[in-house]
Amino acid sequence: MTEPVLQVQDVYKMIENQTIVQSINMTLFPGQVIALCGGNGAGKSTIIRMIVGLSQPSKGSIFVKGIQWKQERERYAQYIGYMPDDYQFGNALSAIETLTFWAKLRGVERGQILETLEWVGLEEVKNQPVSAFSKGMRQRLLFAQALLSRPPLLVLDEPTNGLDPYWMDSFVRLVKGIKEKGHAVLFSTHQLHVAEAIADRVIFLRNGKIIQEGTIEEFRKRYGALGLHAAFSELFSGQEK
Numbered sequence: 001m002t003e004p005v006l007q008v009q010d011v012y013k014m015i016e017n018q019t020i021v022q023s024i025n026m027t028l029f030p031g032q033v034i035a036l037c038g039g040n041g042a043g044k045s046t047i048i049r050m051i052v053g054l055s056q057p058s059k060g061s062i063f064v065k066g067i068q069w070k071q072e073r074e075r076y077a078q079y080i081g082y083m084p085d086d087y088q089f090g091n092a093l094s095a096i097e098t099l100t101f102w103a104k105l106r107g108v109e110r111g112q113i114l115e116t117l118e119w120v121g122l123e124e125v126k127n128q129p130v131s132a133f134s135k136g137m138r139q140r141l142l143f144a145q146a147l148l149s150r151p152p153l154l155v156l157d158e159p160t161n162g163l164d165p166y167w168m169d170s171f172v173r174l175v176k177g178i179k180e181k182g183h184a185v186l187f188s189t190h191q192l193h194v195a196e197a198i199a200d201r202v203i204f205l206r207n208g209k210i211i212q213e214g215t216i217e218e219f220r221k222r223y224g225a226l227g228l229h230a231a232f233s234e235l236f237s238g239q240e241k
């Protein structure tokens with residue numbers, strides 16, 4: 001049987017006596033894509049930060065390819081490509097210099113840097129300083145950074161934030177290609193049409209809890225043809241989004 005890439009088992013995060021997320025369970029297999037959806041403050045980034053090892057669960061366990069962060073930090077980190085929702089680039093560097101820096105840290109060869117720049121459409125501007133980049137271009141560079149080492153697990157925090165419709169479609173195509181190659185992807189989004197286009201499973205969170213989850217097909221059966229949009233309207237009606 002195929003081993004899961006990611007297992008999140010009954011995870012809680014408490015900060016200063018406040019429960020931020022609770023009872024989170026999820027399993028992600030190679031070639032699978034999971035979307036985390038929910039309104040602002042639902043707990044998406046908190047879960048993501050625990051999965052990538054930037055913070056530790058107060059309770060419960062997280063395994064990436066069968067190991068926990070506290071067991072083998074370096075190997076754990078090598079399994080993950082992480083795109084944070086906010087990152088300040090060193091502005092003086094060009095796109096290619098930025099990726100070369102990360103590539104050295106991860107032992108990635110130059111050919112792969114150029115291929116990645118091409119994938120995210122930054123090939124032609126690779127020598128321009130990142131300070132001259134738009135928000136969407138920075139997002140694509142951040143995505144490129146996560147893809148660089150072709151890790152088995154990609155964890156992307158709001159990856160399409162700031163992308164125009166053209167790059168949103170390119171992102172969808174790229175993730176489909178990555179998935180076909182057997183990489184697993186977990187991403188958070190407010191854009192339900194992106195989740196609908198690429199996710200095998202969608203998890204809706206509210207106040208740090210999973211309130212509904214399933215495949216796109218299951219959401220269509222439960223909520224009708226409008227699927228996730230109808231689910232969102234129903235689950236969050238009267239709530240702050």
Ligand SMILES: Nc1ncnc2c1ncn2[C@@H]1O[C@H](COP(=O)(O)OP(=O)(O)OP(=O)(O)O)[C@@H](O)[C@H]1O
Nearest residue numbers: 015020038039040041042043044045046047085188
């Ligand atoms: N270090 C912290 N100390 C106190 N509260 C925190 C901390 N980190 C997160 N929170 C709170 O936990 C909740 C979940 O935050 P989180 O950033 O995970 O939500 P999110 O779903 O990613 O939201 P958004 O879609 O707005 O990015 C929020 O109410 C937030 O204020």
